[in-house]
Every structure is written in structure tokens, then in C-alpha cells.
Amino acid sequence: MNVIKVGVLGARGRMGAEVCRAVEGADDMELVAAVDQGDALDALTAAQVVVDFTHPGVVMDNLRWCVEHGLHAVVGTSGFDPERLAAVRGWQADRPTGSPAGNVLIGPNFGIGAVLMMDFARRAAPFFESVEIVELHHPQKADAPSGTAYRTAELVAAARADAGTPPPPDATTSEIAGARGADVAGVRVHAVRLSGLIAHQEVLLGGHGETFTIRHDSMNRESFMPGVLLAVRRVGDLPDRLTVGIESLLGL
Numbered sequence: 001m002n003v004i005k006v007g008v009l010g011a012r013g014r015m016g017a018e019v020c021r022a023v024e025g026a027d028d029m030e031l032v033a034a035v036d037q038g039d040a041l042d043a044l045t046a047a048q049v050v051v052d053f054t055h056p057g058v059v060m061d062n063l064r065w066c067v068e069h070g071l072h073a074v075v076g077t078s079g080f081d082p083e084r085l086a087a088v089r090g091w092q093a094d095r096p097t098g099s100p101a102g103n104v105l106i107g108p109n110f111g112i113g114a115v116l117m118m119d120f121a122r123r124a125a126p127f128f129e130s131v132e133i134v135e136l137h138h139p140q141k142a143d144a145p146s147g148t149a150y151r152t153a154e155l156v157a158a159a160r161a162d163a164g165t166p167p168p169p170d171a172t173t174s175e176i177a178g179a180r181g182a183d184v185a186g187v188r189v190h191a192v193r194l195s196g197l198i199a200h201q202e203v204l205l206g207g208h209g210e211t212f213t214i215r216h217d218s219m220n221r222e223s224f225m226p227g228v229l230l231a232v233r234r235v236g237d238l239p240d241r242l243t244v245g246i247e248s249l250l251g252l
């Protein structure tokens with residue numbers, strides 16, 4: 001059996017620690033480096049695949065280092081917008097000819113149910129006049145809206161644009177700032193931070209006297225591990241140097 005050598009960035013964090021446990025429990029993987037804030041990145045050169053669950057403020061430096069060292073990277077850290085994706089593509093394109101080139105897989109959410117929720121939302125979005133997203137997370141979360149909500153809004157907006165669906169009706173002319181949430185690609189996204197929660201999202205669709213709600217709940221951080229391990233196994237064989245989302249790995 002081929003054993004994949006894995007390095008974890010953010011190894012002492014909530015997700016990183018869970019990934020270390022999952023990798024150590026997988027017969028076809030070996031944890032060769034567990035790196036956190038203040039540790040040298042050099043230990044990661046022993047890895048074939050680096051998994052990053054750190055912070056939106058540091059992930060770009062980490063990822064650039066991985067690309068420049070020709071390592072495959074599976075990234076769970078949130079905060080990826082089109083500009084950041086373009087920067088990653090630029091670093092990959094700048095690799096000298098003949099140097100090892102790593103693939104990058106950025107997963108806005110590694111929960112299998114969450115990926116299905118995003119896919120169902122994308123498919124449903126053109127059929128309803130209105131769509132809004134509510135994401136709900138633990139209060140330790142650093143960023144808002146969540147990467148999952150941001151990606152869902154992008155997918156929903158693209159599906160509606162392709163189908164020629166008009167923007168959702170909204171007669172608001174007076175509001176307290178933030179009351180209607182953030183505008184992500186023309187989709188309203190509302191972020192709740194509440195003790196007791198882990199990671200949850202509702203996509204609310206409405207029109208023609210009916211509503212349709214798609215909801216996903218992560219009850220613990222183990223819920224993300226099947227998707228993370230799948231990504232580690234497959235990142236080296238992906239057809240594109242940069243992939244966003246694990247949908248294609250699930251055959252969606």
C-alpha cells in the first residue's frame with residue numbers, strides 16, 4: 001500500500017488537532033509534521049501533502065510556501081475570494097519549467113452534507129424568486145461571513161445568472177446598517193455567532209406561495225474528516241493545478 005506522508009499546518013488548533021488524529025488513524029497515511037504558530041515550516045518538506053487549517057490572515061503565506069516547494073496542499077482555511085485564487089494561480093504559473101508542481105485543493109467546507117447542501121442550493125436557486133443565506137457558527141470564529149456561505153452565494157449567483165433569473169425583490173429603502181446582511185455576489189448573507197453552535201447553514205428560497213429551506217448542521221469537527229481524508233488521497237491526481245471544492249471528488 002502507498003502511504004501518503006502528510007504535514008498539518010495549524011496542528012494545535014480546533015481543526016488541525018482533529019486532522020492530526022484523523023491522519024494518524026488512517027492506514028494509508030503517515031503524519032510526518034505537525035506545525036503551528038511560531039514553528040519553522042521546514043518540517044513540512046518531509047510531506048507529500050500539506051493540510052492547512054490556520055487563519056485567513058496567514059494562509060496565503062503558507063500556501064505560497066507550499067507552492068514554491070512543489071508540495072500538494074489541501075486548504076480548509078476560509079477567506080478565499082477571486083483575488084486570492086488568482087494569486088495562487090499566478091504562483092503556480094511562475095514555477096520554473098521542470099520544477100515539481102504541487103496541486104492545490106481549497107475546500108470551503110469538507111462536510112459531505114455541506115457540499116451536498118451547496119450543490120442542492122445551486123440547483124434550486126434559479127427556480128425561486130428569492131434566496132438568502134443564514135450561516136450560524138461558534139463565537140470563536142474569526143471571519144464573517146463563513147467561507148461556506150461565501151462559496152454558496154457565488155454558486156447560487158452563477159446559477160441564477162446562467163438561467164437569466166432576475167435579482168430577488170427587495171423594497172427596503174431604510175435600514176440600520178447590516179440589518180439586511182452582507183451582499184455577496186448579489187445574494188444576502190446573514191452571520192449568527194452563538195455559544196453552543198459549531199457550524200450550520202440555511203439556504204432560504206421562496207416564491208409563488210412556497211418556501212424551500214435547505215439546512216446543514218455540523219455537530220462536531222469529526223464531521224469534516226471524511227472530506228479532508230478524501231482530499232488528501234486525491235489532491236495529487238486532480239486534473240487542474242487549482243481546484244475549489246470537493247464536489248468533483250464526490251462525482252457531483
Ligand SMILES: NC(=O)C1=CN([C@@H]2O[C@H](COP(=O)(O)OP(=O)(O)OC[C@H]3O[C@@H](n4cnc5c(N)ncnc54)[C@H](OP(=O)(O)O)[C@@H]3O)[C@@H](O)[C@H]2O)C=CC1
Nearest residue numbers: 010012013014015036037054058076077078107108109110
Ligand atoms: N473547510 C472546512 O471544512 C472548515 C474550515 N474551517 C476553517 O479553518 C480555519 C481554522 O479554524 P479553527 O481550527 O477553528 O481555528 P483555530 O484558531 O482553532 O486554529 C488555527 C490554528 O492555526 C494556528 N496558526 C496561526 N497562524 C499560524 C501560522 N502562521 N502557521 C501555523 N499555524 C498557525 C493558530 O495558532 P494561534 O492560536 O496561536 O494563533 C491555531 O492553533 C478557519 O479559517 C475556519 O473557518 C474550520 C472548520 C471546517
Ligand SMILES: O=C(O)C1=N[C@H](C(=O)O)C[C@H](O)C1
Nearest residue numbers: 078108109141146147148199
Ligand atoms: O470556522 C469554522 O468553524 C468553519 N469554517 C468554515 C467556513 O468558514 O465556512 C467551514 C465551516 O463552516 C466551519
